[in-house]
Amino acid sequence: MPVKRKLQWDAAKAIANVRKHAVTFDEALAALQKDLHVHIIPDQSHSVEEDRYQAIARTLRGEYLLIVYTIRNDNEWLISARPRDYE
Secondary structure, X not given: OOOOOOEEOOHHHHHHHHHHHOOOHHHHHHHHXXXXXXXXXXXXXXXXXXXXXXXXXXXXXOOEEEEEEEEEOOEEEEEEEEEOOOO
């Protein structure tokens, strides 16, 4: 059974993400909750102030997303979500 995750995000950041990457944070959350084959790796190159993680998950439409998040005060915070193309 997929893991139910509760991600939080900044509303302005979510709007900016849709404009920049055409992916909603709700879609990213659904992909993380649905996909049993989520791959999570540390993202050490993009932040020195906090630990960040990259997850690759498949959307309900079958497309792959690269999802970046961090953990703040025991809560997962979504930073970005964008299409990830695989050949």
